Amino acid sequence: MSKKSTTDGEDSLVEVVDLKKHYPLSRSLFFSAHADAVRAVDGVSFAITRGEVFGLVGESGCGKSTIGRLLVQLAAPSAGQIIFEGRDLDSMTTKDRDLVKKNLQIIFQDPYSSLNPRMRVGAIISEPMRINGGFSRAEIGKRVADLLDRVGLPHSCVDRFPHEFSGGQRQRIAIARSLALQPKLLVADECVSALDVSVKLQILELLDELTKAFAVTLLFISHDLAAVRYLCDRIAVLYLGVVVEVAGKDSFFRKPLHPYSQALLSAVPTVSEIALERIVLRGEVPSPIDPPSGCRFRTRCWKAASICAEKTPPLIDVGDGRLVACHFVDAAAMNEGGKRAEVKSASL
Amino acid sequence: MTTAANSPLLEVKDLETKFFGAGREFTAVDKISFNLNRGEFLAVVGESGSGKSVTALSVLRLMPPQGRITGGQVIFDGEDLLHLPGHALRQVRGNRIAMIFQEPMTSLNPVLTIGDQIVEALVVHKMMGRSAAREQAIELLRRVQIPLPEKRIDDYPHRLSGGMRQRVMIAMALSCEPDILIADEPTTALDVTVQAQILDLLKRLQAEYQMAMILITHDLGIVRDCADRVVVMYGGKIVEQGRVADTLAATAHPYTQMLVDIARNLEGESHRALKRNAWAPFQQKNQWTGCNFYDRCPEHVAACRDNEPPQVQLTREHCVWCFNRASAPARGRNGRLYSS
Numbered sequence: 179m180s181k182k183s184t185t186d187g188e189d190s191l192v193e194v195v196d197l198k199k200h201y202p203l204s205r206s207l208f209f210s211a212h213a214d215a216v217r218a219v220d221g222v223s224f225a226i227t228r229g230e231v232f233g234l235v236g237e238s239g240c241g242k243s244t245i246g247r248l249l250v251q252l253a254a255p256s257a258g259q260i261i262f263e264g265r266d267l268d269s270m271t272t273k274d275r276d277l278v279k280k281n282l283q284i285i286f287q288d289p290y291s292s293l294n295p296r297m298r299v300g301a302i303i304s305e306p307m308r309i310n311g312g313f314s315r316a317e318i319g320k321r322v323a324d325l326l327d328r329v330g331l332p333h334s335c336v337d338r339f340p341h342e343f344s345g346g347q348r349q350r351i352a353i354a355r356s357l358a359l360q361p362k363l364l365v366a367d368e369c370v371s372a373l374d375v376s377v378k379l380q381i382l383e384l385l386d387e388l389t390k391a392f393a394v395t396l397l398f399i400s401h402d403l404a405a406v407r408y409l410c411d412r413i414a415v416l417y418l419g420v421v422v423e424v425a426g427k428d429s430f431f432r433k434p435l436h437p438y439s440q441a442l443l444s445a446v447p448t449v450s451e452i453a454l455e456r457i458v459l460r461g462e463v464p465s466p467i468d469p470p471s472g473c474r475f476r477t478r479c480w481k482a483a484s485i486c487a488e489k490t491p492p493l494i495d496v497g498d499g500r501l502v503a504c505h506f507v508d509a510a511a512m513n514e515g516g517k518r519a520e521v522k523s524a525s526l
Numbered sequence: 527m528t529t530a531a532n533s534p535l536l537e538v539k540d541l542e543t544k545f546f547g548a549g550r551e552f553t554a555v556d557k558i559s560f561n562l563n564r565g566e567f568l569a570v571v572g573e574s575g576s577g578k579s580v581t582a583l584s585v586l587r588l589m590p591p592q593g594r595i596t597g598g599q600v601i602f603d604g605e606d607l608l609h610l611p612g613h614a615l616r617q618v619r620g621n622r623i624a625m626i627f628q629e630p631m632t633s634l635n636p637v638l639t640i641g642d643q644i645v646e647a648l649v650v651h652k653m654m655g656r657s658a659a660r661e662q663a664i665e666l667l668r669r670v671q672i673p674l675p676e677k678r679i680d681d682y683p684h685r686l687s688g689g690m691r692q693r694v695m696i697a698m699a700l701s702c703e704p705d706i707l708i709a710d711e712p713t714t715a716l717d718v719t720v721q722a723q724i725l726d727l728l729k730r731l732q733a734e735y736q737m738a739m740i741l742i743t744h745d746l747g748i749v750r751d752c753a754d755r756v757v758v759m760y761g762g763k764i765v766e767q768g769r770v771a772d773t774l775a776a777t778a779h780p781y782t783q784m785l786v787d788i789a790r791n792l793e794g795e796s797h798r799a800l801k802r803n804a805w806a807p808f809q810q811k812n813q814w815t816g817c818n819f820y821d822r823c824p825e826h827v828a829a830c831r832d833n834e835p836p837q838v839q840l841t842r843e844h845c846v847w848c849f850n851r852a853s854a855p856a857r858g859r860n861g862r863l864y865s866s
Contacts, residue, residue: 189639235721237717237718237719238688238717314710315528321784373743374573374574375571375573375744375785375788375792376784376785376788378788378792379788379791379792382792389793401717401718403718404789404792404793405792405793407792407793408791408792408794431794437854440720441719442719444722445718445719445721445722446718446749447721447725447746447750447751448750448789449746449747449750449774449786449789449790449793450789450790450793456722458719458722458723458726459719459723461673462687462689462690462720463717
């Protein structure tokens with residue numbers, strides 16, 4: 179796998195190289211024979227360009243949240259590198275890393291559990307500033323008021339508690355907190371999944387607006403393809419701990435190349451009269467403890483052949499900034515390979 | 527079946543359900559009426575707090591202690607379920623009207639094998655012997671496409687994935703060949719590829735068993751994909767109902783229009799500007815007495831504030847509760863006028 183294939187490294191803010199996170203299983207009497215670890219993330223490489231919104235999509239258990247946690251240093255990788263602004267986070271001293279961590283912030287999925295119920299909103303939003311220091315009281319007050327304005331909440335919120343707010347408003351508070359230190363990279367982990375559609379769209383609009391206003395790079399993790407389509411510039415599709423496809427948003431939604439991407443996209447029910455040929459996959463995602471040999475998707479893939487079990491398909495560049503890991507997709511096949519899932523707009 | 531073939535299978539009339547607590551009351555379902563025909567696939571759509579789940583629970587009188595059905599009728603097969611004595615109601619629940627829930631883990635008993643749980647329904651309702659019931663349970667698991675059903679039947683729920691558990695729930699619901707299957711957000715907790723499998727399965731089984739289905743969902747995409755008819759709920763009331771194709775192509779209520787606009791925006795189909803005031807979630811109305819949607823509605827008129835909106839019949843099956851449609855014809859997609 180060529181590690182520099184996504185960007186030339188110059189303008190990339192974060193680069194992840196062959197990142198792995200294995201959670202060892204405690205050896206019990208029953209499983210002592212061979213099971214060793216849950217391979218949550220198993221060799222993932224990608225680079226996020228400064229200022230872009232990068233989407234990470236995939237189903238439960240594909241490792242997308244783990245990648246988010248690794249990036250903001252909430253978990254330590256088992257192997258691989260995370261390179262932030264050209265510096266490897268792993269080889270830094272703890273002191274240096276603490277300085278970098280200020281630039282890495284995260285918004286979580288559930289705004290009910292990510293805000294301390296016993297803290298007032300003002301204290302929640304200002305906490306990162308107080309912890310990191312360097313702000314006077316007046317500065318903090320001004321900053322909190324400014325952040326509340328930006329996320330569309332009244333100043334009177336500072337003295338109220340999280341339980342007084344709805345889910346969407348809480349997510350706004352979480353967003354304000356995440357921007358308090360003006361981070362360079364913001365990780366949004368399923369941050370709209372718990373919200374109703376109308377509120378979801380508001381939060382997506384807000385994120386869109388704020389990432390531009392604060393010039394922050396966003397890693398948007400979601401299983402919701404509609405949300406990803408709304409917000410992201412580029413998308414990486416994960417399956418069972420590995421990246422199967424990386425593509426620009428428009429080309430991805432016009433013509434997904436990897437069979438898994440095609441199935442994923444076709445499975446989303448839509449209101450619009452855009453009809454993708456529905457591909458209903460057989461079976462379920464295999465266990466990340468003992469993933470299939472070769473291509474991990476082969477057990478559910480309708481194109482699978484013997485080569486898929488023998489060889490792991492590399493993530494190859496098929497042109498147009500797209501990377502695909504499939505034995506049946508190459509640059510030549512790109513022109514007709516994706517046709518099957520091409521969007522057919524019905525006449526209205 | 528005692529009722530005539532052309533009368534509806536289930537008739538909900540002026541159903542009202544309230545929740546009581548701390549000296550206050552909250553009307554979750556506000557005098558709604560709808561019908562379900564034999565073999566029909568009906569979707570009930572709405573956001574959180576719209577009363578869609580409470581409606582489903584009220585039909586089977588599965589209310590939590592704080593909730594009470596305070597009025598109306600639910601007529602199934604000529605009988606009002608709301609006034610049925612307990613033993614007669616239990617003959618309907620699970621037997622003739624079955625229900626599946628959003629979270630399959632919490633609706634399965636973790637200390638019994640899935641076989642025990644399916645067998646129980648067959649023994650109670652079909653008076654089957656245990657070994658015959660077990661055979662039947664295996665057959666049901668095969669019907670819902672669980673691999674190796676002979677082995678799986680002795681598994682406990684925690685050994686199954688979310689999609690498999692939902693299949694078990696469906697198998698259990700089908701065990702008595704119900705007339706009606708109520709599915710409350712059956713795929714919300716599942717991944718999209720598994721959701722596609724489950725919806726596919728539900729559609730196929732519905733045709734195979736000739737059941738009527740009530741699918742409760744917040745996803746208009748699923749409605750378009752599966753249902754024949756749709757009921758749109760907001761703030762405990764039905765705001766619009768009709769055939770899915772008509773309703774989505776010619777939305778008549780501003781709330782339905784808003785849901786469709788949002789969905790189209792997210793799908794990258796439309797860039798129709800959305801009106802921001804329409805976006806706050808529903809709150810119990812206190813400053814006005816009229817239409818629930820009054821405060822969010824981009825098209826409200828003076829009458830909406832203090833008067834209940836009238837029911838307007840647009841076509842034989844498509845009707846809406848809105849002052850704006852009382853005289854004007856329905857709008858088509860993108861605001862075009864729709865003439866029928």
